[in-house]
Amino acid sequence: MGIDFKEADGDEKIPFENEYFDIITNRHGAYNVTELKRVLKKDGIFITQQVGAENDRELVEMLLPEYKDLPYAEHYLNIKQQEISEQGFEILESGETFQPIKFFDTGALVWFAKIIEWEFPNFSVESHLDNLYKVQEIIESNGAVEGRIHRFYIVGKKI
Numbered sequence: 606m607g608i609d610f611k612e613a614d615g616d617e618k619i620p621f622e623n624e625y626f627d628i629i630t631n632r633h634g635a636y637n638v639t640e641l642k643r644v645l646k647k648d649g650i651f652i653t654q655q656v657g658a659e660n661d662r663e664l665v666e667m668l669l670p671e672y673k674d675l676p677y678a679e680h681y682l683n684i685k686q687q688e689i690s691e692q693g694f695e696i697l698e699s700g701e702t703f704q705p706i707k708f709f710d711t712g713a714l715v716w717f718a719k720i721i722e723w724e725f726p727n728f729s730v731e732s733h734l735d736n737l738y739k740v741q742e743i744i745e746s747n748g749a750v751e752g753r754i755h756r757f758y759i760v761g762k763k764i
Contacts, residue, residue, distance in 0.1 A: 614635070615634060615635025615636060615637065616635055616636075616637045617637070617640075618640060619637075619640045619641075619643070619644050621644050622644070623643055623644065624643075624644070624645065624646045624647070624649075625644050625645075625646070626644055626645055626646065626649055627645075627646055627649050627650070628645075628649060628650045628651075628652070629641060629644070629645060629649070629650070629651050629652070630651075630652045630653070631651070631652070631653040631654075632653070632654045633654065633655060633656055636653065638688055638689055638692040638694075639692060641692075641763075642692050642693055642694070642763055645763045646763070647763060647764075648762060648763060648764070649762070649763045650697075650760065650761070650762055650763075651689070651694065651759075651760070651761045651762075651763070652758070652759070652760050652761075653685075653758065653759050654756065654757070654758040655680060655685065655756070655757055655758070655759075656677070656680065656754075656755065656756060657680050657681060657682070657701065657703075657755030657756060657757050658675045658677050658678050658679070658680040658681055658755065659675070659703070659753070659755040660724065660753075660754055660755040660756075661706065661721075661724050661752050661753070661754065661755075662675075662752070662753070662755075663751070663752035663753060664706070664708075664714065664717075664718075664750070664752035665724055665725060667736060667739070667740055667750065667752075668714075668718055668725060668728055668733055668736050668737070668740070669725060669726075669727075669728060669733065669736075670736070672725075672726060672727075676723045676724055676726075680757075681757075682699060682700075682701040682757040682759070685757070685759060686699055686759055689759060689761045690761075693763060693764055694761035694762060694763055694764065695761065695762045695764050696759060696760070696761050697760045697761060697762050698758075698759075698760040699757065699758060699759045699760065700757065700758055701755075701756070701757040701758075702755075702756050702757070703753045703754070703755055704753065704754050704756070705751055705752070705753060705754075706751065706752050706753065706754050707749040707750070707751045708744070708749060708750050708751075709744065709748065709749045710744070711737055711740050711741045711744060714740060714750065715730060715737070
């Protein structure tokens with residue numbers, strides 16, 4: 606096919622030569638700004654969309670009221686913009702949003718909590734059954750249980 610796929614995971618050295626790319630995109634992945642600067646050409650563009658620190662907090666608090674830690678406490682737009690700017694990038698555009706996420710079924714929320722275990726650590730149906738009964742009551746009363754997703758994006762240019 607003519608595609609030379611090379612794996613690069615977050616904080617590792619990106620397996621390409623210096624000033625190799627015109628543009629790099631990243632969605633929900635870890636990244637190393639120093640490496641991005643190294644492999645981007647002058648005036649190259651970095652675009653990232655990230656999950657924010659407060660993602661799903663209302664849902665986490667419903668299921669795990671004892672869990673107060675944020676899994677990625679540094680994932681705020683202002684913090685990430687500063688990190689990128691300090692490495693020699695001009696911020697061309699950025700934005701942040703909090704949007705609703707609704708569950709109309711307790712089982713769907715259980716599945717959700719199981720697949721993103723870093724946000725719902727040590728969650729199990731057995732150990733959190735009382736909280737799930739409360740969720741079910743909310744769904745029966747209101748038709749859904751609601752939280753908020755937290756997202757932000759940054760477009761930066763290497764200068």
